[in-house]
Amino acid sequence: MEIALMMQFWVVCMLLVMSPGADWAFAIGAGVKAKSVWPSIAGILVGYVIVVAVISAGVGSLAVQYPQLITALTIIGSLYLLYLGASALRSTPDASALAVAEMDADARRQFVKGIGVSALNPKGLLLLLALLPQFVSSTGWATGAQMFALGSIHIVNCAIVYTAVAMIARRALRGRPTASAWVARGSGVVLLLVGSVLLIEQLVALS
Numbered sequence: 001m002e003i004a005l006m007m008q009f010w011v012v013c014m015l016l017v018m019s020p021g022a023d024w025a026f027a028i029g030a031g032v033k034a035k036s037v038w039p040s041i042a043g044i045l046v047g048y049v050i051v052v053a054v055i056s057a058g059v060g061s062l063a064v065q066y067p068q069l070i071t072a073l074t075i076i077g078s079l080y081l082l083y084l085g086a087s088a089l090r091s092t093p094d095a096s097a098l099a100v101a102e103m104d105a106d107a108r109r110q111f112v113k114g115i116g117v118s119a120l121n122p123k124g125l126l127l128l129l130a131l132l133p134q135f136v137s138s139t140g141w142a143t144g145a146q147m148f149a150l151g152s153i154h155i156v157n158c159a160i161v162y163t164a165v166a167m168i169a170r171r172a173l174r175g176r177p178t179a180s181a182w183v184a185r186g187s188g189v190v191l192l193l194v195g196s197v198l199l200i201e202q203l204v205a206l207s
Contacts, residue, residue, distance in 0.1 A: 002137045009135040009150050010157070017157045023124070025190035026084070026117045027162040030110060031169030039107040041163050043114020045155055050119050052151025055128055056144045071202055078199035080120045084113065085191030118158075128154065 017023075023044060030040030118124060132147045140146070 002140070005135045005137055006150065006153065009131070010153050012131065013154045014157050014161075017154070017161045020190075022117055022121050022191055022194045023158070023162060024165055025186075025188075025194075026114065027166040028169045028186075029188070030114075031166035032173055034107075034110050036107065037163070037166035037170060039111040040114045041159070041166060043111040043116075044118045044162055045114075045159055046111075047115040047118030047120075048124070048151070048155050048158055050115070051125055051128060052148060052155065055132060056148040056151060058144065071206070075199065075202050076120060078195045078202065080116055080195070082192060082195035082199070084117065085188045085193075085195060087188075089185060089188040089192075 026040065026044065027037070030037045034040055128151065132150055135150055136143055136146045141149070
């Protein structure tokens with residue numbers, strides 16, 4: 001596998017990971033509301049491991065042959081983002097109760113939600129489906145092995161960026177319950193917007 005291709009992929013991938021979206025919103029929400037950010041971050045990473053493994057196993061080629069599969073996954077993912085956004089808005093406590101809510105956060109539930117955010121994130125899925133084949137060399141490792149190696153670079157980028165985002169949100173908002181409540185609501189709104197745009201795009205395409 002060519003080192004130059006790996007470095008090019010790393011640069012492109014890092015730029016994409018640095019672009020705010022559903023993953024950012026979830027990481028910020030974890031930093032603001034959860035007792036610990038690690039279950040949420042671990043969930044996001046496990047979700048991407050699943051996506052990369054599935055694409056590397058050949059499902060990426062299958063999805064190209066059957067675009068209906070991509071459409072179905074996008075609709076499911078957008079509905080899940082809408083659910084998370086609505087849940088974030090419903091569960092956002094008032095400023096006086098926020099500290100108590102942080103201590104009562106369910107780590108396992110945050111972990112599972114993190115898996116859903118990344119594994120069902122239509123934009124992340126489509127980007128990996130589109131990007132990975134472009135950086136595969138015709139020589140050297142098997143195609144699946146190259147895709148998994150490149151996907152692992154994406155996962156490392158996600159670990160660095162989303163951990164930083166969650167920790168910065170936690171440090172910046174610690175002891176500021178009113179600001180924390182507004183940021184938590186903002187994260188919910190972002191998830192709703194991303195989910196809505198993706199769902200509308202698919203419904204328009206189907207009509």
